[in-house]
Amino acid sequence: MIKTIVPAELNEKKDKLRIMDQTLLPNEEKWLELDDPESIWEAIKMLRVRGAPAIGIAAAIGLYVCSLRSQAGNVFEFGKEFEKIKDYLATSRPTAVNLFWALNRMTDRFHREKNKSIDEIKWALLDEAEKILSEDQAMCRAIGRHGLSLLKSEMGLLTYCNAGGLATSGLGTALAPIYLGCEKGYNFKVFSCETRPLLQGSRLTAYELDKAGVDVTIICDNMVSQVMKEGKIDAVLVGCDRVAANGDSANKIGTSGIAILAWEYGIPMYILGPTSTIDLDTPTGADIKIELRGEDEIGNSFGRRTAPEGVKAYNPAFDVTDAKYITAIITDRGIVKPPYTKTLMELFG
Ligand code: MRU
Numbered sequence: 001m002i003k004t005i006v007p008a009e010l011n012e013k014k015d016k017l018r019i020m021d022q023t024l025l026p027n028e029e030k031w032l033e034l035d036d037p038e039s040i041w042e043a044i045k046m047l048r049v050r051g052a053p054a055i056g057i058a059a060a061i062g063l064y065v066c067s068l069r070s071q072a073g074n075v076f077e078f079g080k081e082f083e084k085i086k087d088y089l090a091t092s093r094p095t096a097v098n099l100f101w102a103l104n105r106m107t108d109r110f111h112r113e114k115n116k117s118i119d120e121i122k123w124a125l126l127d128e129a130e131k132i133l134s135e136d137q138a139m140c141r142a143i144g145r146h147g148l149s150l151l152k153s154e155m156g157l158l159t160y161c162n163a164g165g166l167a168t169s170g171l172g173t174a175l176a177p178i179y180l181g182c183e184k185g186y187n188f189k190v191f192s193c194e195t196r197p198l199l200q201g202s203r204l205t206a207y208e209l210d211k212a213g214v215d216v217t218i219i220c221d222n223m224v225s226q227v228m229k230e231g232k233i234d235a236v237l238v239g240c241d242r243v244a245a246n247g248d249s250a251n252k253i254g255t256s257g258i259a260i261l262a263w264e265y266g267i268p269m270y271i272l273g274p275t276s277t278i279d280l281d282t283p284t285g286a287d288i289k290i291e292l293r294g295e296d297e298i299g300n301s302f303g304r305r306t307a308p309e310g311v312k313a314y315n316p317a318f319d320v321t322d323a324k325y326i327t328a329i330i331t332d333r334g335i336v337k338p339p340y341t342k343t344l345m346e347l348f349g
Contacts, residue, residue: 002179002212004165008049008058017061019049026207035065037085044092051167052241053136056098059089060129063106078118094289095318096241097279137170139274142332144176153186155234161195161252162204163239173272174237190216197297228265236262240273247323247340248285259325268327285320293317
């Protein structure tokens, strides 16, 4: 059975958030233990922990471990400190809805327990954070099972950014069907786009697939059309950071271009994500806030300047793929097909 790295979890004593610093991969596997709001915020902002589900897990555990340090003398004061940390962590990254979903789940749990003692509330917060992590593991497997039902051995699969184990607490979303297929002896040929500017595709996806023994080939992002034209791609599998009620899906910048190419070449485009990434409160992709990141990530890419000093760079971190280009959205609860406004609503009963 394939085992992936759990990139965000509690330490053994359950008093710190333990994350693998993904900015150092593939060269170094370094773990950090964090327990203060500023370093947890920084870790999310700087992508030491990243990927929509993992950000949510890190924030939930982070909120719990920060609450352990509270010196509040009563529940009211404890609650005020809790809200302040929650609001602060919520400012770390705007696009992935899982961050807000996980923080809201922790807050709802707090409110359900507010008539108890501070110690009992802390136990409840621990329980909620652990549930968020273990439910995510189960959701990944379910996504994998549904996704695999659409694939056949020997297929060529294209993926983008990292929606694998490093982005979740389990087998990932887009990579979960690939892992489950490999467990069954399928021979997929996976193409992983580098994913400029931060190279999650080559640094992280290629790293974890290669480690798991999956046949993976990296390509530069601008090679997708050629590789599709050569007939090497049978399906595109990508993750998502927020799926709007009409099916428009935000994912790493560059995803929408791949979707348009897949449409042109008649290749199925699958978006894979847990139900926690579907945001029925966001009507369309136009309502999704796109994170803008620093110019240096483009102009100062590989530890040295890759553009002249002073030249402007524009760096949106995500884009939105219009629902019309998406063949299916694969969730832990099943496969959803157009018309998404109807089918996504039905998915939530
Ligand atoms: O900026 P990142 O690395 O957090 O972006 C990650 C992605 O875009 C992933 O595809 C997405 O979060 C899904 S992860 C299961």
